[in-house]
Amino acid sequence: MMNDWTDIIGEQLSNMSGTLPADDWKVLQQKYSSSRRRARRAAAFHWAGRLVAAAAAVLLIIFISLPKENTPHTTLIAEEIPHSHVILPDSCTLSADNCSLPQEELHPHLGTSKATESVQDKPSGQESESTCSTPEVTTDMSADAASGTISETASETATEAVSDAPVKIQSSTTPEKATDEVDKTGKENKYLALDNLLEEPERNKNRRKISIGISGAISGTMDMGEKADISYGSVIEPADSSYHTKPAASKYKSDRYDHEMPVSFGISARFHLNDVLAVSTGINYTKYESKRTGYIQGHKQSSMQKVHYIGIPVRFDLILAESKNLSLYLGAGIQADKCLWATAWGKTIHEKEVLWSATCAAGLQVNLTPSSSIYLEPELSRALNTGSLQTYRSEENSTLYMRAGIRFTLK
Amino acid sequence: MTDVELARLCANGDESARKELYTRYAAWLYALCFRYVGDRELARDLMHDAMIKIFDCAGKYQPHGSLKSWCSRVTVNLVIDHLRKSRQMDVVPLEESVTTVPQPDTEEVEKIPKEELLRMVSQLPPTKRVVFNLYCVEGYSHKEISALLNIKEKTSSSLLFKARGQLAENIKEYIKRNGL
Structure with a gap:
């Protein structure tokens, strides 16, 4: 038969055993312990990331479901708010459609400067005239200090006729001290002061706010399968491998890599474009460390490969929810990394290529003081290119970083 | 146990x-x-x-x-x-020329020590070595090998044929050198 002699080879080799050194079991035990520690660290990292994500989701839900505060227009009307009587001619009919009086004149207490000036300019008891096509209606604006509301009552029923008769505005102040104040200050705008009691919503309060941050990060693999237990990779050394020390007899055919989890530190600057959008950039330093083992003719030699990258990230952050003490945001951007220096086998090796990656992050910021805060950012980084050096990045396309830091608000 | x-x-x-x-x-x-x-x-x-x-x-x-x-x-x-x-699994192109080598006898192969056979097999190029081990030693079929290595069945057959040819040469040389 055609396969007879190969069958014999197969049969002989399939039952063949090798000879292992006496301490091989101890070596295996040590490797297993190390592998378990690495797997536990990766699992802890993964669970921490999931907990942070869950906590962020819960906080976001809480923020969204919190009841909103009362609008400032309904709060705190001072007792001094004068009554304002708008006397309309008999022929006027009060209706929303044909009333040409501006709102400020009808409701002088909800002050604009125009309204307050018009009231101010008319001392107590005087009447002013304005043209109105509405019918005669007297509205009595009164401030109820107890309830803090403004109520408007029509003292007369409007007639249907419309005329151009002038409308008399009679302003009066009930408390005496209001009159005294007007007399005392003269041009002082009491109602501007009253306006200040009304809380206008702060729009774009974060605009142009700048923050400086310092952060550190550790990373872990996204793959929690078997690969996480034994992380290794190999590469065939190029023919002109002048960047590592070669044994005297011959060069290595292949290296085996055991990658450590990369660590990263950085400083960042964050600029708020408006209340919900911010752009951040900065400088990140990342170190990749790997144990390289070369095999040749039954011998092996190991060396630590260390690669240091400096990177510039640019990221846009969308602030999802913000309160006095907490802030939740999502970010997306890119980062460019350049190798500063790298060493292996006692010599310097080179990585000329700029490495690009796309990043997305979720952030939780806790304000310690009005100008300082701490933040936690799980960040997912997807490598867009890997470069020529074999590092953790070339093994794992997606890396999860757990970044934590301190942020200081400059203005 | x-x-x-x-x-x-x-x-x-x-x-x-x-x-x-x-x-x-x-x-x-x-x-x-x-x-x-x-x-x-x-x-x-x-x-x-x-x-x-x-x-x-x-x-x-x-x-x-x-x-x-x-x-x-x-x-x-x-x-x-x-x-x-480690990129040692680069597949050899099918166009590589194959020289027909006389197949060794089973009696000749049985005379060769196991360690020598092991050395001969380990010195094959990586891809041929893998296919030979999977087919002749582990007992995988070409279909299973193609699924495992993500290659075509025809490629697997071709690689096995070339591995057999190279092994046959090595066995012939060993027999001639040692006078078996």
Whole structure:
């Protein structure tokens, strides 16, 4: 038969055993312990990331479901708010459609400067005239200090006729001290002061706010399968491998890599474009460390490969929810990394290529003081290119970083 | 201790069970790794990696086959993964010319020591070595090999043919050199 002699080879080799050194079991035990520690660290990292994500989701839900505060227009009307009587001619009919009086004149207490000036300019008891096509209606604006509301009552029923008769505005102040104040200050705008009691919503309060941050990060693999237990990779050394020390007899055919989890530190600057959008950039330093083992003719030699990258990230952050003490945001951007220096086998090796990656992050910021805060950012980084050096990045396309830091608000 | 019991104890972290598993199969798995990679230290490291994976995944062993064959499959997958990452699994193009070599006799092959046969096989180019080991030693079919290595069945057949031809040459040379 055609396969007879190969069958014999197969049969002989399939039952063949090798000879292992006496301490091989101890070596295996040590490797297993190390592998378990690495797997536990990766699992802890993964669970921490999931907990942070869950906590962020819960906080976001809480923020969204919190009841909103009362609008400032309904709060705190001072007792001094004068009554304002708008006397309309008999022929006027009060209706929303044909009333040409501006709102400020009808409701002088909800002050604009125009309204307050018009009231101010008319001392107590005087009447002013304005043209109105509405019918005669007297509205009595009164401030109820107890309830803090403004109520408007029509003292007369409007007639249907419309005329151009002038409308008399009679302003009066009930408390005496209001009159005294007007007399005392003269041009002082009491109602501007009253306006200040009304809380206008702060729009774009974060605009142009700048923050400086310092952060550190550790990373872990996204793959929690078997690969996480034994992380290794190999590469065939190029023919002109002048960047590592070669044994005297011959060069290595292949290296085996055991990658450590990369660590990263950085400083960042964050600029708020408006209340919900911010752009951040900065400088990140990342170190990749790997144990390289070369095999040749039954011998092996190991060396630590260390690669240091400096990177510039640019990221846009969308602030999802913000309160006095907490802030939740999502970010997306890119980062460019350049190798500063790298060493292996006692010599310097080179990585000329700029490495690009796309990043997305979720952030939780806790304000310690009005100008300082701490933040936690799980960040997912997807490598867009890997470069020529074999590092953790070339093994794992997606890396999860757990970044934590301190942020200081400059203005 | 039966295979099922041994696997169950290993999965539970029993140190003595793991020592027993190591004693039974470590040397054999070491030889298996050496057949595929051709380097003793690398074979030993890969055997350690395989044992670690076997300890962690012992709970997944099903008693459809023997524990030895299950360990063999785990190890073969790990070794092939290593070779793939090290880019040693570049497939030889089909256009490579093949010279027909006279096939050795079975009696001639039986005279050759096992260690010499092992050395000859380990010196084959990586891809041919893997296909020869999978087909002739492990008993995989071309269909299974093509699925495992992500190649065509025709490519697997071609690689096996070339591996046989190279081995036949080496055997002929050895016989001629040693006067067998």
